[in-house]
Amino acid sequence: MPALVAVSALTLSACGGGGKSSSSGDKKGAQSSIQNFSVGTKADSTGPAKDVPGAKQGGTAHDIEISGFDYLDPSQQYVNQLQAVGMLYSRQLTNYKTDPQTGKVTLVGDLATDTGTMSDGGKTWTWTLKDGLKFQDGTPITSKDVRYAVERLYQDYQTNGPTYFPTWLSGQDYRKTYQGPQNGQDLPDSIISVPDDKTIAFHFQQPHTDANFAAAMPSITAIEKSKDDGPKYNNHPVSIGPYMISDYQPDKSLTLVRNPNWDPKSDPIRHQYVDKWSFELNVANPGMTQRLIGGAGDDKDALTLVSNADSSLIQQIQGDSSMASRTISQFLPFVDTFDINNSRVKDVNVRRALAVAFPAAQVNRQLGGSVTGDIAGNLISPTVAGWQNTDPLGIKANPQGDPAKAKKILQDAGQLNYHIELGYANTPRWQQVSTTVVDALNQAGFQAEKKEIDPTTYYSVIGKTDNQFDLYRSGWGADWPTGDSVIPPTLDGRQIGDGAPNYTHYNSAAMNSEMDRINAIADQNTAGAEWMKLADKILSTDVPKIPYAYDKFFQVYGAGLGGVAYNPVLGSVDVSSIYIK
Numbered sequence: 392m393p394a395l396v397a398v399s400a401l402t403l404s405a406c407g408g409g410g411k412s413s414s415s416g417d418k419k420g421a422q423s424s425i426q427n428f429s430v431g432t433k434a435d436s437t438g439p440a441k442d443v444p445g446a447k448q449g450g451t452a453h454d455i456e457i458s459g460f461d462y463l464d465p466s467q468q469y470v471n472q473l474q475a476v477g478m479l480y481s482r483q484l485t486n487y488k489t490d491p492q493t494g495k496v497t498l499v500g501d502l503a504t505d506t507g508t509m510s511d512g513g514k515t516w517t518w519t520l521k522d523g524l525k526f527q528d529g530t531p532i533t534s535k536d537v538r539y540a541v542e543r544l545y546q547d548y549q550t551n552g553p554t555y556f557p558t559w560l561s562g563q564d565y566r567k568t569y570q571g572p573q574n575g576q577d578l579p580d581s582i583i584s585v586p587d588d589k590t591i592a593f594h595f596q597q598p599h600t601d602a603n604f605a606a607a608m609p610s611i612t613a614i615e616k617s618k619d620d621g622p623k624y625n626n627h628p629v630s631i632g633p634y635m636i637s638d639y640q641p642d643k644s645l646t647l648v649r650n651p652n653w654d655p656k657s658d659p660i661r662h663q664y665v666d667k668w669s670f671e672l673n674v675a676n677p678g679m680t681q682r683l684i685g686g687a688g689d690d691k692d693a694l695t696l697v698s699n700a701d702s703s704l705i706q707q708i709q710g711d712s713s714m715a716s717r718t719i720s721q722f723l724p725f726v727d728t729f730d731i732n733n734s735r736v737k738d739v740n741v742r743r744a745l746a747v748a749f750p751a752a753q754v755n756r757q758l759g760g761s762v763t764g765d766i767a768g769n770l771i772s773p774t775v776a777g778w779q780n781t782d783p784l785g786i787k788a789n790p791q792g793d794p795a796k797a798k799k800i801l802q803d804a805g806q807l808n809y810h811i812e813l814g815y816a817n818t819p820r821w822q823q824v825s826t827t828v829v830d831a832l833n834q835a836g837f838q839a840e841k842k843e844i845d846p847t848t849y850y851s852v853i854g855k856t857d858n859q860f861d862l863y864r865s866g867w868g869a870d871w872p873t874g875d876s877v878i879p880p881t882l883d884g885r886q887i888g889d890g891a892p893n894y895t896h897y898n899s900a901a902m903n904s905e906m907d908r909i910n911a912i913a914d915q916n917t918a919g920a921e922w923m924k925l926a927d928k929i930l931s932t933d934v935p936k937i938p939y940a941y942d943k944f945f946q947v948y949g950a951g952l953g954g955v956a957y958n959p960v961l962g963s964v965d966v967s968s969i970y971i972k
Contacts, residue, residue, distance in 0.1 A: 428496045428776070428872055430603070430915070431488070436500030438521075439655040440662055443491055443954040443968045450971030451667040452952065453693035455679050459642035459672045464625040466544055467551040468609040471868075475696040475963035477609050478661070479647055479668060480630040484518050484537065484606040488660045489965045491956035498603065499659050502537070502613060502631075506603040513598030513913060518606070520589045523654040526615045527630040533588040536613035541593075542578055544610055546571035548622050553870065555605045559595040572616075600913045604871035607960075633663040645670040664954065664970035677701035683947045684708065692971055694948035694955065697963045702759050705945065709762070714947050719955070723942040723962035724774045725868035726767055726877075729828070730853075730936045732861050734896040736811075740804035742934040743784075745811070745862065748797035748835035751939045752790035753827050758820070764940035766790050770881075770926045773941055774959050776873050777919025783931040786938065798836035810838045814853060814860035817843035821864070828862075854890045865894045866942070872960060873915055874922020879906050882929060897935035902928075 454476075462468050465481040478486075486501035500506055503518040510517070524532035543549065544557045545566055557565040560582050569578060577583075584592045599605070618629045626639060633655075634647035647668040655663065669689075674682070680701040682690045700708055708714050729749065731742050751766050758764060768782035782788055801807045811832055815825035825841040832839035842860070844852050853863045870876040880886065883906055884898020905925050912918040929935065944962060948955055954968035 427494055429498070430506055431497040431499040433500070433505040435488070435497055436503070436505050436659055438658040440488070440659055440968070441490075443662065443664075443970065445972075446662070446664050446954055446968070446970040447972070448664055448666075448970075450665050451669055451689070451692065452665045452966075452969050452971065453689050453949070454668065454670045455674050455682060455690075455693050455695050456670060456672050457674060457676055457679055457695070457698045460645065460670075462551060462625055463628050463636070463639070463645075465552075465609040465612045465628060466540065466549055466614070467625060469552050471961045471963045472697045474609055474961050475958070475966060476645075476670070478632070478966055479634045480628065480632040480636065480650070481609060481612055482631050482658070483609065483611050485603055485611075486607045486660055487958065487960045489956045489958055489967070491954050491965070491968050494957070496959060498607065501607070501658070501660060502532070503606075507606060509600065509602070509913070511594075511598075513600040513602070513911070514595050515592060516595070516599075516602045516606075517590065517592040520591070521657045523657045524613070524631065525652040525654070526613075526618075527635045527650050527652055528615075529652050530615060531588075532613045532631060534585040534591040535588070536615060537591050537611070538577065538583050538585050539572055539616050539619075540610065540612045540614040541583065542569075542572040543614060543619065544571075545569050546573065546621075552610045553605075553608045555608060555870075556593065556611060559597070559599055559602070559605075560593060562596060573621075598911050600911070600918070601871065601873055601875055601915065604873060604876075607871065633658070633661050634668060642673055644672060661967040662954075662970070664968070668966075677703055680704045680946070683949060684714070686949050686951070691949045691951040694952060694964055694969075695946060696966075697944070697961075698946065699759075699763055699944060700946045702763075705759070705762050708945075708947055717950055717952075717955075718945070718947050719957050719964065720762070720945050721943065721957045721959060722765075722773050723868065723944050724772050724872075724959065725866050725942040725962065726770055726772050726938055727764070727864065727866040727940040727942060728767075728770070728936045728938050729862055730865050730894040731934070732858065732863075732894075732896060733898075733933075733935055734856070735861050738804060738806060739934060740800055741806050741809050744797040744800040744804075744806075744809075744835065744837075745832070746784045746786065746934050746937045747789075747800060748792045748794055748832055748837070749786065749937050749939065750790075750792045750827055750831040751786050752792075753831070754824055754939055755790070757824050757827060758940065762943065762945050764942050767938040767941045769923075770930065770936070770938050771874060771877060771923055772869060774872060775869050775877065775919070775922075776915060777921075777923040779923050781923070781927050783927045784934065784937070792831050792835070794831065794835035801836045807836050808838045809836075811840075811861045812859065813839060813841045814844050814858070814863040815841055816846040816849045816864075818846050821846075824864075851890075853894055854892075856887060856889055856896060863894070865892075867892060868962065873919055874926065875906075875910055875918065878922055878926055878929075879910070882906075882935065895935040897929075897933065899929070899933060902933075
């Protein structure tokens with residue numbers, strides 16, 4: 392399910408995804424891909440987390456954000472910014488451990504002793520909770536608290552978090568049969584069973600061999616039922632992580648202090664090096680980036696979670712060697728695309744001509760160049776398992792576009808002067824980009840024009856199945872580092888609907904069937920390769936959309952911070968090992 396992300400303008404994200412290298416203040420990892428990712432063992436899932444060399448106790452870490460935190464309730468967190476801050480006070484059944492020195496990312500048991508046990512061909516998944524787990528008030532955490540966290544996702548006010556588990560358990564219309572636990576009614580054991588205080592089993596309607604990854608989503612956590620007051624819980628979520636909320640002023644500030652009931656022996660991921668975290672919210676760029684560059688006062692111990700450096704300051708950062716050791720430059724799990732409305736542009740030859748004419752290099756330059764994104768050849772991010780550097784539409788081979796070739800495709804198809812209505816978000820950046828795209832298409836034999844869309848309702852407009860546009864920009868990020876959180880959400884024709892992220896309205900029975908086949912593959916390495924092949928086959932055969940950028944994160948942080956790593960699954964700074972030098 393998509394959500395707006397703060398990292399790049401109008402990028403949509405399922406909000407996780409990835410498995411590349413990290414950067415740290417002392418040792419930099421190069422931009423890399425899934426080869427630095429693994430699924431961990433029970434030993435990998437055992438705490439405490441490995442000490443960071445040179446780490447010190449004490450002090451206050453500062454964070455500067457260009458926006459506020461819409462949701463602190465883990466059940467409502469989906470945007471990568473929110474997942475990143477949630478790592479400090481929330482925990483999930485599984486999660487991702489990032490080594491700040493090597494950049495290696497490992498899926499491990501977080502609340503659970505390991506990454507889970509699959510049975511019944513992937514329809515049933517069972518986890519066992521660790522010893523020593525407590526809420527911030529000292530109450531022991533049991534499997535019933537995890538069941539309650541999942542059951543509360545069925546309540547009607549829970550509208551912003553990922554819905555994988557309730558959908559897999561009860562179907563697309565999961566709220567029709569169960570409306571949540573507020574009246575004391577639990578889901579039956581045939582759906583979620585808790586045979587004892589340490590064990591929980593989920594019984595899905597269909598096989599889901601990647602449920603160990605989905606169990607790392609923020610909503611698959613433990614919630615203390617007695618403290619849950621519905622929507623108001625968003626302002627005071629109970630901690631089960633190393634820090635807890637001491638003060639929250641929405642849209643202004645958030646302060647976290649040490650949680651005395653967090654047991655480091657149960658946690659293989661997080662540390663509790665600093666005494667306090669202080670978040671300053673709604674600090675606009677370029678001011679935010681200028682403060683991180685300058686490092687005056689408390690800003691020397693400051694970072695930002697997901698926001699790129701202001702474009703006007705990128706050259707300054709690149710040109711100052713003193714900032715190299717505190718600069719993060721990594722791939723994000725997002726791929727940006729121009730989506731073709733297949734409901735309107737039904738001739739595959741016209742869609743192919745659009746791709747051939749597309750001016751990827753010019754668009755890339757206007758959006759910041761290689762610092763903030765590489766030209767994309769396919770629909771899978773380099774952070775996702777099975778990614779290959781393929782180019783089925785020839786976009787990377789000819790990034791300037793080929794108007795003569797595109798015009799010939801149109802002529803041969805009898806579609807010369809085909810009318811294209813390009814919808815764009817009415818901001819200075821996208822005004823410029825849309826002009827570039829329209830000019831390129833008109834040189835290639837199209838009759839293209841652009842039409843503005845209010846940026847605040849952009850995705851609502853293009854998300855309508857009957858929208859009146861032929862071409863529009865979107866993007867997607869994997870929720871976890873496998874292709875099944877990329878291809879089915881965006882290209883499964885059975886998921887077409889208002890607000891659904893299949894913005895192309897692409898629907899192929901043959902490709903839908905292939906998605907079902909790959910979804911049933913238990914081995915994720917095998918599945919990853921198959922998702923890559925299918926993504927390329929869809930592009931080369933049917934051209935439903937035009938990939939143009941693999942997004943990147945580029946930002947500096949304060950020189951006083953150590954243990955800074957990059958979490959490629961979220962596309963954010965990893966806050967779990969940070970200390971004050």
